[in-house]
Amino acid sequence: MIKIPNNNEHKPSYQEKIWHVVSMIPKGKVATYGQVAELAGLPQMARAVGRTLSKLPKDTELPWFRVINAKGKISFPVDSEAYLRQKDLLAEEDITLLNGKVNLKSHQWIP
DNA sequence: TCCTTGACGGAGA
DNA sequence: ATCTCCGCCAAGG
Secondary structure (H helix, E strand, C coil), X not given: CCCCCCCCCCXXXXXXXXXXXXXXXXXXXXXXXXXXXXXXXXXXXXXXXXXXXXXXXXXXXCXXXXXXXXXCECCCCCCCHHHHHHHHHHHCCCCXXXXXXXXXXXXXXXX
């Protein structure tokens, strides 16, 4: 039988792995891009996580806002709408910013 | 195919 | 704590 030069997926599977990991981050906790990449089995690909999240539909159910950078900061310009949106969504889970940073010590998700 | 761009991270200075 | 520089690598021009 003729083999279709591709799988039925039109998108790279790594995105699905990332979606899965992000969906597991519990409410009230956060994970870093690098952490998500590692848990997804994609070490050294933190940027792929950011790329994937940037393509999510506006009405996604994925808790993308629980993903922040390794410094505990939100990876958007502080004067952007996106920054405020993420900050508010986190605040709803009692994750507040101190000096622009989340206290990873107490809020980082440890699987 | 080559070059640039990132919702990144870590090591130095 | 802040700033640079460099490694990583998929996507899009």
